[in-house]
Amino acid sequence: DTGVSQDPRHKITKRGQNVTFRCDPISEHNRLYWYRQTLGQGPEFLTYFQNEAQLEKSRLLSDRFSAERPKGSFSTLEIQRTEQGDSAMYLCASSSRQYEKLFFGSGTQLSVL
Amino acid sequence: AQKVTQAQTEISVVEKEDVTLDCVYETRDTTYYLFWYKQPPSGELVFLIRRNSFDEQNEISGRYSWNFQKSTSSFNFTITASQVVDSAVYFCALDSDNAGNMLTFGGGTRLMVKP
Numbered sequence: 207d208t209g210v211s212q213d214p215r216h217k218i219t220k221r222g223q224n225v226t227f228r229c230d231p232i233s234e235h236n237r238l239y240w241y242r243q244t245l246g247q248g249p250e251f252l253t254y255f256q257n258e259a260q261l262e263k264s265r266l267l268s269d270r271f272s273a274e275r276p277k278g279s280f281s282t283l284e285i286q287r288t289e290q291g292d293s294a295m296y297l298c299a300s301s302s303r304q305y306e307k308l309f310f311g312s313g314t315q316l317s318v319l
Numbered sequence: 320a321q322k323v324t325q326a327q328t329e330i331s332v333v334e335k336e337d338v339t340l341d342c343v344y345e346t347r348d349t350t351y352y353l354f355w356y357k358q359p360p361s362g363e364l365v366f367l368i369r370r371n372s373f374d375e376q377n378e379i380s381g382r383y384s385w386n387f388q389k390s391t392s393s394f395n396f397t398i399t400a401s402q403v404v405d406s407a408v409y410f411c412a413l414d415s416d417n418a419g420n421m422l423t424f425g426g427g428t429r430l431m432v433k434p
Contacts, residue, residue, distance in 0.1 A: 237420070248323075248410050248424030249364070262420050295362065305352045305414055307366040308422065 208232070210311035212298050218317045219288055226284045227314045231300030238281050239308065240273055241297040242266070249297055255281060288318045321346045323413050323425035331431045332401055340396045340428045342411030348372075351415035353387065353394045354422070359407040367409075370394065401432045 211230045219225050231238050236257050241249035252271070254262040257278035267273075270288075275281040285292055295315050299308040322345040332338045344353065355367040368378065370387050378385045382399045398405055411425045 239420075239422075246328075246426075248325075248412075248426050249422075251421040251423070254420045256420075264421070297364070299364075304420060305369075305371075307354065307369055308364075309366070310356075310364040312361065312363045 210298055210300055210309050212296075212311035212314050214314055215312065216315045216317075218319065220319050221288060221290060223288055224284065224286045225288060225316065226282055227296055227298075227316075229281045229283070229298030229311060230279070231281070231298070232309055233279075235300035235302050235309070236278065237301045237304070238275055239299045239301075240281070240283050241299065243295040243297055243313070244293075252283075252296075285316075288316075290318050292316060293318045321413050321415060321418055321423040323411050323423055325409075325411055325425035325428050327428045328426065329429045329431070331433065334403060334432055334434050335400050337397060337399050338401050338430065338432075340398075340409050340411075340430065342394045342396065342425060344392050344394065344411070344413045346413060346415050348415035348417055351413060351418075354412040354414070355385065355394075355396050356410045356412060356424075357407045358410065358427070364410070367396075398430075401430075403432050403434055406430060406432045 213228045238255040240252040243249045255275040270286045273283045295313040297313045299310045324343045351372045353370045356364045384397045386395045408427045410427045413423045
């Protein structure tokens with residue numbers, strides 16, 4: 207069990223650029239989640255995958271955001287035309303069953319200048 | 320709609336003091352799960368406990384204990400004899416039958432334990 211890994215740990219970009227983050231969940235976990243956390247706040251749900259199917263999307267996820275999990279293993283989260291309001295920590299988590307504890311990665315800290 | 324409220328944004332204690340972190344939740348579902356997570360300065364959220372809505376027994380794990388009271392919709396967390404390593408942000412969270420696989424977090428309580 208190597209845990210949930212996220213890459214990169216930090217990303218600095220200019221407004222208007224596209225960015226992509228990667229998450230590798232625990233290998234036997236079929237459920238994968240993306241959350242966003244801003245300074246001083248709790249994580250907010252963005253989207254959920256069961257295997258390769260994206261089953262839930264938050265209203266927070268504007269059309270500039272897209273997430274994939276092509277083979278039911280790793281996932282990517284892309285933000286197009288970044289805005290300063292996108293600056294946040296993007297957290298990935300995985301679990302084996304509904305209502306089970308989530309295992310979180312260390313997150314990707316995005317700063318949009 | 321679900322909601323989790325952690326009214327204490329920041330608590331500061333001296334080592335060896337006991338401290339209680341409050342959590343109040345709202346849900347219309349009868350089946351739900353409550354969680355506590357710890358987020359140390361490194362940033363990675365670490366699971367502490369899960370409790371389902373049908374189990375109101377309090378739980379103790381070492382210096383940690385949790386008090387679940389459905390009558391007041393609260394799930395409070397107590398650290399006994401706090402230590403500097405307990406310094407972190409603690410989040411209470413809620414999941415339920417109709418939440419759509421979405422864990423709802425409170426705003427967190429930052430605990431600072433001073434030596």
